Amino acid sequence: MKMAPETLIQLPVIDFSQLKTHNPENDSIWESIKVDVFKALRDYGCFEASSVVSIDLQESVNDALKQLFDLPLETKLQNTSETAFHGYVRSPKVPLYESMGIGNPFFPENVDNFTNLMWPHNNPKFSESIKMYSKKLRELDEIVKRMVFESLNLGKYLDEQMQSTNYLLKLMKYRAPEPNESDIGLHTHTDTNIMTILHQDEIGGLEIQTKNDEWIQVKASPNSFVIVAGETFNVWLNGRLHVPFHRVVMNGNMARYSLGFFSVQKASSLVKAFYEMVNEEHPLLYKPFDYGEFLKFFYKEGGIQSKFALKTYCGVSEGS
Numbered sequence: 001m002k003m004a005p006e007t008l009i010q011l012p013v014i015d016f017s018q019l020k021t022h023n024p025e026n027d028s029i030w031e032s033i034k035v036d037v038f039k040a041l042r043d044y045g046c047f048e049a050s051s052v053v054s055i056d057l058q059e060s061v062n063d064a065l066k067q068l069f070d071l072p073l074e075t076k077l078q079n080t081s082e083t084a085f086h087g088y089v090r091s092p093k094v095p096l097y098e099s100m101g102i103g104n105p106f107f108p109e110n111v112d113n114f115t116n117l118m119w120p121h122n123n124p125k126f127s128e129s130i131k132m133y134s135k136k137l138r139e140l141d142e143i144v145k146r147m148v149f150e151s152l153n154l155g156k157y158l159d160e161q162m163q164s165t166n167y168l169l170k171l172m173k174y175r176a177p178e179p180n181e182s183d184i185g186l187h188t189h190t191d192t193n194i195m196t197i198l199h200q201d202e203i204g205g206l207e208i209q210t211k212n213d214e215w216i217q218v219k220a221s222p223n224s225f226v227i228v229a230g231e232t233f234n235v236w237l238n239g240r241l242h243v244p245f246h247r248v249v250m251n252g253n254m255a256r257y258s259l260g261f262f263s264v265q266k267a268s269s270l271v272k273a274f275y276e277m278v279n280e281e282h283p284l285l286y287k288p289f290d291y292g293e294f295l296k297f298f299y300k301e302g303g304i305q306s307k308f309a310l311k312t313y314c315g316v317s318e319g320s
């Protein structure tokens with residue numbers, strides 16, 4: 001039988017294992033990864049980072065996720081929060097999806113409090129793996145941002161930006177759809193935060209749209225993360241990155257587990273383009289805005305389903 005030719009587009013894959021042996025005296029490894037990271041975020045708005053955590057640690061975290069979502073609903077509902085996505089989330093708009101969040105998870109007490117709420121008799125294995133994992137993801141987040149900032153000669157701003165960042169570790173489960181249900185796990189959206197680090201289990205299902213509107217099915221890989229540029233990052237850089245639409249499509253009849261490490265600008269400072277990023281060739285794209293106020297607008301307007309929320313909210317119209 002003749003098979004139809006397959007055009008498989010893939011995400012750029014960047015190997016981070018070499019950075020472990022990186023010697024600051026000899027920056028050639030750093031410099032070469034930096035070039036790849038910036039190109040990937042500019043052209044795709046995302047890339048796959050391989051070899052960031054050990055397979056063992058990833059496996060303990062996968063087990064932890066399953067244990068967590070297997071808890072009785074009453075227990076999961078104990079995790080409440082005023083802050084979006086920090087509590088237990090279920091919504092009729094995304095019936096296959098449920099999530100739980102841990103704020104700033106590299107502070108041990110935040111993980112311990114969460115663990116004690118879910119397992120009053122304690123679960124040290126859960127909290128230890130989540131702590132170790134979050135520490136690694138926090139390091140990766142800073143490395144990627146440093147590389148982008150250096151690529152644009154903005155290195156002097158990095159520390160200040162890192163100080164005004166909050167983090168959220170979001171743990172997610174998608175159940176398999178019933179025969180008559182839609183297979184959409186999460187609708188097409190962009191991330192409005194700064195940057196997201198995603199991991200999906202072997203079920204796969206994450207799809208990312210290219211600049212040419214083609215969908216890439218992200219291969220599930222036990223030992224890698226997908227880094228996704230968010231709207232806030234692109235506002236800082238006045239449009240120099242691509243912010244990709246993405247979604248989750250469920251295949252087969254198995255539940256899918258995934259996890260996202262979101263960096264989010266604190267509400268105390270305005271989201272705005274760096275002065276150096278605005279010039280005749282790159283006129284200002286977004287007016288400065290308060291992230292908290294934007295989120296209120298975003299959720300009122302139907303949230304994750306309003307595809308161009310940021311442009312509507314604070315986009316500078318042409319000619320103005």
Ligand SMILES: O=C(O)CCC(=O)C(=O)O
Nearest residue numbers: 172198200206248258260
């Ligand atoms: O579950 C996933 O792989 C993607 C989740 C996602 O895109 C999000 O939470 O913004």
Ligand SMILES: [Fe+2]
Nearest residue numbers: 189190191246
């Ligand atoms: Fe997303």
